[in-house]
Amino acid sequence: MTITCVIRYQIDPFQRDAFKKYAEDWGRIIPRCGGHLVGYFLPYEGTNNVAWGLIAFDSLASYERYKARLKSDKKARENFEMAQTKRLILREERTFVEVVDGTFGIPSTLAGGVTNTEIQNRLAEPFYPDAGGGGFAEMNGLSVYAQRHGLIVLAL
Numbered sequence: 770m771t772i773t774c775v776i777r778y779q780i781d782p783f784q785r786d787a788f789k790k791y792a793e794d795w796g797r798i799i800p801r802c803g804g805h806l807v808g809y810f811l812p813y814e815g816t817n818n819v820a821w822g823l824i825a826f827d828s829l830a831s832y833e834r835y836k837a838r839l840k841s842d843k844k845a846r847e848n849f850e851m852a853q854t855k856r857l858i859l860r861e862e863r864t865f866v867e868v869v870d871g872t873f874g875i876p877s878t879l880a881g882g883v884t885n886t887e888i889q890n891r892l893a894e895p896f897y898p899d900a901g902g903g904g905f906a907e908m909n910g911l912s913v914y915a916q917r918h919g920l921i922v923l924a925l
Contacts, residue, residue: 771825771826771827771867771868772825772826772827772828772829772832772865772866772867773807773823773824773825773826773865773866773867773868774822774823774824774825774826774832774863774864774865775821775822775823775863775864775865775866776821776822776823776824776861776862776863777819777820777821777861777862777863777864778819778820778821778822778858778860778861779818779819779858779859779860779861780812780818780819780820780857780858780859781818781856781857781858781859782812782817782818784855784856784857785811785812785817787855787857788811788820788852788857788858789811791848791851791852791857791858792809792811792820792822793809794844794848795809795822795848796809797844798839798842798844798845798848799824801842802835802838802839802842802845803826803831803834803835803838804824804825804826804832804835805824805825805826806823806824807823807824807825808822808823809821809822809823810822810823818859829865832865
């Protein structure tokens with residue numbers, strides 16, 4: 770079973786660019802320490818002080834091993850320290866979730882919607898693999914993330 774850690778950040782909206790750098794740095798650190806980075810998401814429209822990070826793990830035991838690796842990783846410690854020094858994160862909440870079978874990655878059925886078969890057929894090109902066995906593709910204005918255990922379609 771795959772679980773996903775959903776991190777909700779309350780950020781200082783005047784330090785959005787600093788949080789973006791913080792998130793970009795995790796993009797290199799998290800996979801190296803054993804997490805499957807789904808992505809970081811900044812506020813775009815609406816609420817300007819909430820950001821999200823999603824990291825997948827095979828199990829809670831896998832998450833615990835990941836946390837231990839983070840503590841010994843120099844760049845991870847530096848990233849934590851930078852965020853604390855600049856006080857760009859005002860609050861952080863973590864929730865662990867699992868997908869309900871049959872409810873994940875279901876595209877719109879409205880005219881112009883993309884079906885699961887179309888997604889699978891189009892993932893071959895252009896496909897940007899990641900170190901965790903998944904990767905990203907762009908199609909019809911959607912960012913599609915494929916991982917070993919299924920598809921995540923992000924309409925960003």
